[in-house]
Amino acid sequence: MGHLRRCLFALAAAAALGGLSAAANAQNTLRAVMHSDLKILDPIWTTAYIVRNHGYMIYDTLFATDEKGEVKPQMVGKYDVSADQLTHTFTLREGLVWHDGQPVTAEDCVASIKRWAAKDSTGQKLMSFVDNLAVKDDKTFSMTLKAPTGLVLLGLGKPSSNVPFMMPKRVADTDPNTQISDFTGSGPFVFKRDEWKPGDKTVYVKFDKYKPRSEPASGFAGGKVVSVDRVEWRAIADHQQAINALLAGEIDFIEAPPHDLLPLAIGDSNVKLYDWNVLGNQFTFRPNWTAKPFDNAKIRQALLYAFNQKDFLEAVVGDAKYYKVCPSYFPCGTELFTEKGLEGKLTSDFNKAQALLQEAGYDGTPIVLMHSTDVQILTNLAPVAKSLMEKAGFKVDMQSMDWQTLVARRAKKDPPTAGGWHAFLTSWVSIDITNPIFTGFMNAACDKAMFGWPCDAEMEKLRDDFARETDPGKRKAIAEQVQVRAAEVVTHVPLGQWYQPAVMRKNVNGMLKAPAPVFWNITLN
Amino acid sequence: MSIEALPAEFAETPLQRRRSLAAAARNPSVIIGALIVLVLALLGALAPLLDTLPPSDINPVFRNKKPGAERVVRDSNGSERKYVHRFGTDSLGRDVYSRVLYGARVSLIIGVTVAVISVAIGLVIGLIAGYIRWLDGIIMRVMDGLMAIPTILLAMGVVSLSRAGLSAVVIAIVIPDIPRVVRLVRSIVLSIREEPYVEAAITVGTPTPLLLLRHVLPNTVAPLIVQGTFICASAILIEAALSFLGVGIPPETPTWGNIMAEGRSLFRVYPHNIFYPGLCLALAVLAINMLGDGLRDTLDPRFAKRV
């Protein structure tokens, strides 16, 4: 009998202790559900957005883009440009340290720039202008150019994938095609590797020695002041459950809830919506130029007439509050937005599309359209595309697969009937496609281009002109020409702009409006 | 679910068999179960005639409408008519009522196909294992190995081997079900072999195929029918689970399972996506289980004396 009592007592004590420790854990922790689970930790090796978001947590950048889209110094304290615009000198500001306590040096920065530029297409373009990248002293380095270019600031302040994050030299010296294994950064959070459980949760804690700039925070720029002690990224794959958990107070923030579930949040007084990415995203259709019949520009043009943006936006987003028909390659609300080149197109003019197909001699080859089934925001796109293409006279063979399979398959140049592909649909964050250099799909360097492999010398020349131009007014004119050309040769098709508000508990305040979700400046009161 | 060896004294004579079949036809579980399955199958078969729209016709403008929503539909000959979405529309604007009816076809076909194929293959392998002594050991080890791998995981693995589709899913569900059938058939064969009349038949020189046909096979029919119905029911459920996990049949071809899987994140805002296919699925599985119960109670002599 005594034994039993002891057991019960022990059990009760354990339960009580359990309660206590739970209370102690409820310090300033922000529990967030991001749009994807974090499996890769190298933001240079991959362009995946979740890894970029991870990068913004633990790394810092030389320059940063603010809310208005202007590039401002971040790690850089003093920035000088020579009169002939060929020598740029950067001096780091005081007090920057790595998570292990070592000071950040110019050597680290130069190595980081080199690694970034090896993988990133904007970086590659920038480096083609660079004559020499040299360390001047502990805190200073200089970049000497062969010709003036606006890409220095555009590149070093690039807001989205790949972001030129600064890493210690020993890490940045890793071969760009191998993932890094040391996650030391100089950003406002520290990655807790020992608590990282892939598929379950990722943990960051505040970096006490981070020295924010004195200016107020704006976008990615300004002072990155962290007001929470700990941020946990939880992997909740079931969207319904994520919202349930938010409403029940078990988590604080959901980055990308499906639009259909937003009414649940709107109806609850403890929860609010917040659109942190005011520029939104763009759906895109990418044809494969190397796969007949998409090697024929007329047939590609038929796509521009077959599609209309509203159908796609309605099918995925559904609520007009969260989308915008924007017939432009460069998103609405950005500097280079224009409608030139797309007039009369994207209106589902099936007659015109059919006429074009006939002119081009379309022989009825089925278009192999890849359909991804497990990325919530993309799932409904391919069926809409198939329906519209069929009405325009195309024969479509839509093949369903999970995203990983699609990624593997789109890298192949085999004929579509033998494991290749004709087309697929995806989504870009607007900040990634604000100009012809950032827009990966506009790269028309044939074999060196992204999957889809457009091949157009005129487009490449225009992009090069854009890179060389430093005057903003002239840049806009070139961008217009780029769009006109893109609509002629059809590198890809813009299918509409859409917005993804986050949902969070009422006590989560201060989230910055930026193209990526950032967790500094957020308070939990 | 019947794995144990069949005690020899329960082998049936042809007369007993005929009486059992008659009893089966009178059993209430059998009647109700069969009736429900028949109704569902008919609904599926006659789907095009039951005021349905093509199940893969998307209409993004009319997505997520509650049951009872009306709209104007243009027929293939150009005429317009009013159409009521009895069960609402899903996230792509497809009519749930139509998808549920067409889905009946695929779900039931999956169930029946899996049952028939796994029983057929299991029968052959089981006969071989029971009859050819030296193959018995190897076959049973392989079957044990196959049974040890959890069904869902095996099915997931097989589906990811090839392009997702009806045949892939059917094969994926058939494979884990074969071992149990094999065990059942083998145990029947082993017990029959010891029977005096079989020994007599062998002595007289009856060729093996005739032996199998005359004595062994008839005794497998009843237990296999029972086992088959349970396999059918579980196949329908496994297909739903596979759809839930993302490795089921792609949604252009509706099945009750993938209609629910697609609509599951909308459960709290648009429950009709889960409710109607779920109802049909539960009803079908229920009916098939009832059918199997009834058949087992009347046909399978081991359970004949059970209440």
Place this chain on the structure above:
Amino acid sequence: MLTYVLRRLLATIPVMLIVAVLVFLMLRLTPSDPAAIIAGDNANTEQVAEIRRRLGLDQPILTQFVIWLGKTLQGDFGESFFFKKQVTELISDRLEPTLSLSLLTIVIAIAIAIPLGVLAAYRHGGWLDRTVMGFSVLGFSVPVFVIAYVLIYIFAIELNWLPVQGYQRLAQGVGGWLQRLLLPSITLAVIFVALIARITRTSVLEVMNEDYIRTARAKGQTEPKVLIRHALANAAVPIVTVIGFGVGLLIGGVVVTESVYTIPGLGRLTVDAVLARDYPTIQAVILLFSLAYVLINLVVDLTYTFLDPRIRY
């Protein structure tokens, strides 16, 4: 008896070997290429080939199998292609949640189902009997995730009695651990209660007509004693069989339940691994599950000897 146990344990080896071969083959026959997925978006063919070489995927299948088998027997399951962690570490992380869920489910199921089945048999033909039988067939006719959503809606959202999702480690408190596991366990237990209640009822009914029951009653035994000590004990063998068979179902249900309730267990790990073509993880987990299934069957068979003295090996 001991020889029987040893013989059975030895027999596990060829079975596990066959499982290993089957799983290995199944994965290597897949058309998709983990090297391409790992290499990432912008990789060219040389980089993909280099990764294939590094992962050992360019070797002939037999060589790959032998190497993998050798390492596995030493307890080295290799490194996950995707999670950048040792598979052993991944698995040991996730063992506790799955074990907790499974055990709690079985405990709840048995605690509910057996009394229910016994009572149904006792009041054979009455409303309890019919309700039990009716509900039990319903129990295994509805997919697990539907049961989960309905239960979550009722108990977590409307009534707010239990949390919606998540898992708390035992080390952080038994109270929280139990609270979070209750709803998932009940969800999973539904199928079990259905199965076990039915078989309990059927077996006990069969036994109730036996002579020794009449004798026990004639001797003046109280009804509960008659039911439990005499009826249930003798009906136990088929019940235990079904419980053992149910473990196979349990694993399937665990996969779905862990996904819905965000429990970081082996089930979800497997789903993620299959979708990501993470061979080492898939192989290790399936091997583990199969071993568990085989061992549980052994335990079930051994339990027979305790339950029924007539059964001897």
